[in-house]
Amino acid sequence: MERRLKAELWDKMHYLFRDYNDRMVHVELHYDYEINIDAFKTVLACFFEKAPVFHSSFTDNHISPYWVVKDYNIDDVVEVNDIEEEDLDHKINAFLCQCLPPEGDLQMKVLILRHSGKTTVCIIENHMCMDGGDFKSFLKTFCKNYNDYVLNGVSPLDLRTGSRSYKSVYKDLSKTDSKAAQNLYKNLSVKDKYAHKFPFRESSDEDYSFIARRRISAEKFPMIKQAGKKRGATINDMLTAAYFYSLYELAGFNPSEPTTISCAIDLRRHMKDVSDTGYTNQTSWMQCRVPEKGRDIFETLQYVVRSSNMFKQDKFMGLYGLPLLSLGYRIMPHAASEEIIKIGYSNPLLAMSNIGILEVDKLALEGHEPTDGFMSGAVKYKPFVLLSATSMRNEMTLSMCVRGSDEDKQTVNRFFDLMEKNIDLLIADEMKAE
Amino acid sequence: MKTVLGFIDEAFRQIPETDKSYKFKMQLVSEVTERANELTHRGIKDEKVIEDLIISEHPDIKGEFESVLREEKRAKRRRHLVALNILGTVVFCLAVLVAFFIHLFKVDNGLSWIILIAGAFALSAYYTFIGCRRFIKKRGIIFHITTRLQLAFTIMLAFALAFFIMLFKFNIIHSWLMFPAGAIAVLACDGLFAHFSHQRFAVFMYLAYIPLAAAILYVILAIAGIVTWQTGWLIIPVALIIDAVIIAVRLLIGKKENEEVEEDSVWNAD
Structure with a gap:
């Protein structure tokens, strides 16, 4: 049986904004070393499990819309490319300027670019799921969990969960x-x-x-x-x-x-x-x-x-x-x-x-x-x-x-x-x- | 999966062994195995992470089991209640029919059908009571339309019953006035329902219903000869004054709440 999540007020509002914008929030981070890709994927997969809205599809039901939780594979979420330094800007722009349809199965995508021993992480997510403030918090929690996992072997499960209602x-x-x-x-x-x-x-x-x-x-x-x-x-x-x-x-x-x-x-x-x-x-x-x-x-x-x-x-x-x-x-x-x-x-x-x-x-x-x-x-x-x-x-x-x-x-x-x-x-x- | 299974075993040490607990445990083992496969399929390769994730999804197995038992009991009770209601309704309908036919063939004073109306009224009142009890705590804007219609129907049935009794038993000329009186009762009950179910916009219902009810009351009283047509209309301005008082009281309450908000903010300031 399909699992459904309630579409909250802001989910519906941001869906309504489809006439004004593409609803994507973008982030780009550069690191001067090659990150551990397997660990990155593991942490992100755990976060997806804790917050299923990121692997859900929005159903524009005329009476009451909702999210349907979808199956996924973390390799579909995280794309890893080894590239030359000169291709970096082009790859970043091409990735960041894409739009994830809310009706699709994934509401967040990551591109990891490895170039000359460095790593660039680009993430796009559907604004219907969270705003810039929470996205910043998500990234910080991600980095903390990644570090705890890689350095101390702690399972990356420390992601806050709870109500998504505007009434909070x-x-x-x-x-x-x-x-x-x-x-x-x-x-x-x-x-x-x-x-x-x-x-x-x-x-x-x-x-x-x-x-x-x-x-x-x-x-x-x-x-x-x-x-x-x-x-x-x-x-x-x-x-x-x-x-x-x-x-x-x-x-x-x-x-x-x-x-x-x-x-x-x-x-x-x-x-x-x-x-x-x-x-x-x-x-x-x-x-x-x-x-x-x-x-x-x-x-x-x-x-x-x-x-x-x-x-x-x-x-x-x-x-x-x-x-x-x-x-x-x-x-x-x-x-x-x-x-x-x-x-x-x-x-x-x-x-x-x-x-x-x-x-x-x-x-x-x-x-x-x-x-x-x-x-x-x-x-x-x-x-x-x-x-x-x-x-x-x-x-x-x-x-x-x-x-x-x-x-x-x-x-x-x-x-x-x-x-x-x-x-x-x-x-x-x-x-x-x- | 050893850790997860050990965790489940540990949790079940606190639960007395019964058929139900065994069934629940087996179901849980099957669920976590399926979940582990799902997580592997989704790309988590580290078995420790999979185990920790599954364990974090079941922080209180004993509580889960108790809630399953509670839900089972509730479902059983619900099933019994539905069966009882159906059976009761059938028995009641049969009893009403029997009473109707006995009265028809034994007494035959032309009033036997009142038994049918009374039966329908009793049945409708019972289901309205169930509906009201179930929905009264819920909030909404267009609230419980079915229950409200049911309530209105029951009230009109009661007044119809009163009309027939008054007309055929006591031969009162103005018995038909029970119908407009029923309309007033419907408005009053709808307003009270809105009040007791804490509807946010209940006040607008009072404001609309009071003058409407006053106008109907004026017609009833004037036809019944209790007030004259010339002076009775004063009921309507009185209703409008009551509306004005309600508005004033609401504004005063609103103002007082705003003042409390100010005081609170001073109290809460850093």
């Missing part, structure tokens, strides 16, 4: 807060009358998926932190300000018009302990709005700080609309609720996700810390964009996954040039002091 966000709130949060029916979707978009070309048949990246050197990271501290801004605020300003410059928006960027927020901030929850999605959006471009980037930064502080003061930050979504999915058959939710939900045209620090000590395998790496969100379909930011050893990687043309790629790279220029403006004082 309420479990650590006080009784009254929890009750109040479960009555937040307000729809906080972006309703920007100017509907500012990233200046892409019209979609065409030649569009393909690509991941554009830009590295911000490690020396600049403490400067961004320091400059932000002086102005009461976080690194996230600094990046968002640069994002806004660069967009106004790139797209030529009217400087007196307001613009909104949706910033992803991890709802686990409301949870004290996640050890009894399964890997899932717990992400919402915070709308960061600037009323105008600002005379200079510092004024834009002030607007950003004001906007984000306003959100941070709200103790129910990110929890709005969840009861409404849940209600939508409960009272109607899935096919109907999808259509109704699509009407009420407006996917952010401009978004940012600060995935945060990839801690090298926690991602080390057999004492070898990753030399390089990054993580990014899904490939967005035009006109939607998502800027992902991760940092490793203080080196920040900005990435944008887009389905577009070569010209769009050039536009994204021009945007990154502007981002760099504007970040430099924000840290100009600190650079001078150096």
Whole structure:
């Protein structure tokens, strides 16, 4: 008899996002030695056994969708290739830009590339299974289990399991807060009358998926932190300000018009302990709005700080609309609720996700810390964009996954040039002091 | 597989040896063997890992066995209850039919069919009680539509029975007013059901039902001559005032809860 898993609220929501993105989360890690492939496969197979959603197929039942657990072989999940150094980028891009259909049997795939005594690990997973926050946690747990297994012979079974329900966000709130949060029916979707978009070309048949990246050197990271501290801004605020300003410059928006960027927020901030929850999605959006471009980037930064502080003061930050979504999915058959939710939900045209620090000590395998790496969100379909930011050893990687043309790629790279220029403006004082 | 089998043996030392425990143990051994084959097929080569993984999937064998026993008992009880209900229903129907025919042939006062209606009412009330008891603790938005319809049907049957008795036994002219009165009872019971089953939107049901019930009550009382048509309509504005009071009370409760939330957050702040 087939084994079924319940499709949780965020599974259904991310399935609905199929119109806006390819739902893949990407990660790339470089190690300066050859990892133990058999151990890697054993650890991953054990994790697949503990979290069966990764080897399940999503069934879009019109009444109530669900996951069906499928049989698999770990060799179908992990592909190992020995390659020449010059083929590395091509292989990585080809792998990361693929899309795993939710109806397929596997929701995660790994490519291990061995080249000149080094190893590159690339992983893609379906966002319906877990978000960037949990994926980071998954990777850290993976590395810990791998090390314990290889170095001490401990079986790799230490993966947290439990409920994947969105309701876990309420479990650590006080009784009254929890009750109040479960009555937040307000729809906080972006309703920007100017509907500012990233200046892409019209979609065409030649569009393909690509991941554009830009590295911000490690020396600049403490400067961004320091400059932000002086102005009461976080690194996230600094990046968002640069994002806004660069967009106004790139797209030529009217400087007196307001613009909104949706910033992803991890709802686990409301949870004290996640050890009894399964890997899932717990992400919402915070709308960061600037009323105008600002005379200079510092004024834009002030607007950003004001906007984000306003959100941070709200103790129910990110929890709005969840009861409404849940209600939508409960009272109607899935096919109907999808259509109704699509009407009420407006996917952010401009978004940012600060995935945060990839801690090298926690991602080390057999004492070898990753030399390089990054993580990014899904490939967005035009006109939607998502800027992902991760940092490793203080080196920040900005990435944008887009389905577009070569010209769009050039536009994204021009945007990154502007981002760099504007970040430099924000840290100009600190650079001078150096 | 030695470790897993040893683990199972160890666990079964705490379980008294019976036919059931032996059967469960054999089933478990077969399950873990199958699981080990599955894990090997999936690509885990290290036997120790396979064994540890299987053991981690059965942390409390004694508990598993007890839960199987409990489930068996529950299923048996359920089967007995279903059989008893079917048998009881058949016996009851036969008894009603016998009573009906005896009354028809012995008394024959033209009221024998009331026995049939009373029987149908009793049966419907019994199954409504079972349905309500089963579903009342569950929450939902469009909640328990079958049970609610069953409840409404039972109430209307009871009022129909009352109507026939009033009309044919006591010859009361306005007996038919039992039907609109039944509608009021249906609304009241539906509202109470929503309240006791803690439906989130129960308040909207009260707000809709109260004026509706008041309008029907006005018609009943006016036809029965208890109030006049000219003054009786005041029942409807009174119902609207009750609605307003309910809204005000709900808002006050909501405000109080919000204040409690504020206090809590101050208390919980770092």
